[in-house]
């Protein structure tokens with residue numbers, strides 16, 4: 362059995378309770394909330410609302426301001442569709458995932474938005490002062506921040522940036538896909554937060570959410586069936602329905618409900634420190650054995666810093682990351698090579714062929730992480 366080390370893409374394995382809850386929906390319910398007249402819809406609705414309330418507390422917003430989506434990609438896209446208007450001035454950062462970069466570039470072409478992308482350093486770290494200066498320098502309509510890079514694992518110091526956006530009256534959107542379930546997001550003064558259920562929260566794929574602060578008026582970007590207000594030919598403006606059109610992914614909500622309960626019952630299993638320490642040791646071994654290797658943000662791993670996720674990205678001047686990925690796969694390690702759906706950051710990291718990324722989940726023992734060093738050429 363190979364070792365799964367691509368937790369930054371999606372968490373695996375899931376706690377058994379999660380799979381059981383998904384199967385329970387298929388076996389015992391099969392219906393959506395607010396659709397149909399059977400008592401079962403009320404039970405499903407109760408699970409939706411309990412899960413929504415738990416997600417709301419992770420995001421620091423009222424439960425009514427959490428909308429279910431198909432994933433962070435859809436959450437980000439819907440928010441951008443709802444907010445961006447022709448000529449808007451948008452500030453983003455080089456660590457943006459494609460789910461932010463691509464809609465922004467599309468909006469630049471379709472709506473003529475002005476887009477400024479702020480740089481990061483060679484470890485992928487954003488200087489919050491750059492964000493504050495850029496907000497100060499010229500008026501903006503939207504700030505889009507990436508909370509943690511899925512390439513480097515660096516958790517950015519976004520709080521001063523979000524606070525400055527609020528002071529300048531600039532709407533802010535935080536992509537918390539990598540930090541939801543690993544870092545405290547609830548205290549951050551973001552206007553909107555997007556994340557998926559299937560990463561560190563340990564829920565199923567096909568589910569995500571958009572959380573916004575109360576009072577942010579947004580036109581529903583995806584009108585459609587809503588399970589309520591059936592006679593209207595306009596999509597309801599009330600949250601969360603405003604952002605929820607179409608039949609929801611009920612089995613995934615059941616799975617996320619179970620994942621959140623499991624997480625609450627097993628806080629020690631979720632501690633990122635052991636994974637980070639093992640990766641720090643691996644980072645040391647990697648560079649000690651071959652000087653051609655460069656580990657990104659190595660210092661944060663070596664020091665077990667909480668502003669670093671358990672993600673190790675490295676390059677080897679003598680090998681293409683894709684070649685190393687194949688060799689590790691043959692040796693029984695499932696890692697990820699390439700650009701990791703982050704189109705802008707590699708120019709700043711100096712990684713023109715991408716990186717080899719090792720991202721263990723909380724269930725991988727340290728010795729299996731360290732064994733990677735012996736499997737590499």
Ligand SMILES: Cc1ncc(COP(=O)(O)O)c(C=O)c1O
Nearest residue numbers: 432433434458460511536538557
């Ligand atoms: C930082 C970041 N943002 C957004 C996404 C998109 O998430 P999803 O594929 O679940 O929609 C990812 C997924 O890798 C990510 O790492």
